[in-house]
Amino acid sequence: MRIQDFKDWMQTTGIKSGADLSNTLGVGRNQAQRAIAAAKLGEDVTVKKTFALAMTALAQGLKPWDDYNR
Secondary structure, rough: OOOHHHHHHHHHHHHOOHHHHHHHOOOOOHHHHHHHHHHHHHOOOOOHHHHHHHHHHOOOOOHHHHHOOO
């Protein structure tokens, strides 16, 4: 993922730290910290497809699947 896309997403969602990222998306702490560290260094951020999909869902205001009444 391009660095600017990641930074834009962080700004849109209000994510400021690895802890925020880990708690919000439910990803591992190390994975979250690596992504934040790469962004701070100005490097592109490598994320798995599931991580990217979770980022998209959060940015679109979607709730976890189990939170919807069906």
